[in-house]
Amino acid sequence: MAPVNVTVTGAAGQIGYALLFRIASGHLLGPDTKVNLRLLEIPQAVKAAEGTAMELDDCAFPLLSGIEITDDAKKAFDGVNVALLVGARPRTKGMERGDLLEANGGIFKPQGEAINAGAASDVRVLVVGNPANTNALIASAHAPDVPRERFTAMTRLDHNRALSQLAAKVGCAVTDIKKMTIWGNHSATQYPDLFNAEVNGQSAASVVNDEAWLADTYIPTVAKRGAAIIEARGASSAASAANAALNHVHDWVNGTAEGDWTSMAIPSDGSYGVPEGLISSFPVTCSGGEYSIVQGLEINEFSRARIDASVAELVEERDAVKALGLI
């Protein structure tokens, strides 16, 4: 089988460093799939990416067929099968939300165009760089020849955080928990849903049986975990973010486990009242390299209000990038 072309943007950043070695050792696509890595960086960071590539060479990974480093998006995405869009413009002091969206538009518009121009017909795109959902919307808008379903954004880190916080509360293993869902935006408005999640086959919400803890502790702890990591570490989540990106693509390509599902931010088809086309997080199962939204879940009033609030934020972001002419 020909090696799979995997492009990583922001390759010299902290997530890039935590991600590349695991991709090359088979954690993205499995132990039988060879990969060609394409590292895209801005010119000032190409040298650092070359240093990482030297270290990748020094690992002599059996699955790593080649590494190319470039600051040219067209080259980076030519023939790409899996695109991990990690590099983004972080918010800096004094920057308003609109400034951040505009700066990221300058990154995700040309990258969408380059994917449109050169990607392989089976390309799958995961946007990690924040604001991830809306950056994915921008990239997708500039890749009209690529089915929009191929553009996804990452809420798997939130999903994994939701699993581990719940396991700690009820004293179970993370593997005892199934059917966790993150709904909405990868932001502080996201909604981790314990009403549809199960602990050893029982409703997680009834196992917890404490709505005050759910509303006042659990949801904010999961939703603000990114900020707590920055506070503790002095830098944002990197290894856990890289791990979640691997989980997201691995499940998309290789499938979710029977009787379980995962969370992915994907273009809405209108399910659960989420406006069509918004890139919002849903419960999904994956099979045969495709995902589908889990249908028919009961959404109670508590959940409805929180899903609606996160979706409203996504609508605002979409309207802001529309007003800036980015989509």
Ligand SMILES: NC(=O)C1=CN([C@@H]2O[C@H](COP(=O)(O)OP(=O)(O)OC[C@H]3O[C@@H](n4cnc5c(N)ncnc54)[C@H](O)[C@@H]3O)[C@@H](O)[C@H]2O)C=CC1
């Ligand atoms: N969705 C999620 O769950 C998470 C998202 N993130 C986001 O991931 C992004 C990356 O995080 P880190 O690696 O920690 O940041 P970082 O600042 O360490 O690295 C970002 C890298 O992207 C590069 N870059 C900037 N513009 C680029 C462009 N146009 N093309 C290619 N590369 C470019 C920079 O040179 C830098 O090396 C941030 O936006 C962060 O907020 C972080 C954690 C979780």
Ligand SMILES: O=C([O-])CC(=O)C(=O)O
């Ligand atoms: O909060 C941040 O800047 C990084 C992030 O997205 C996360 O850790 O979830």
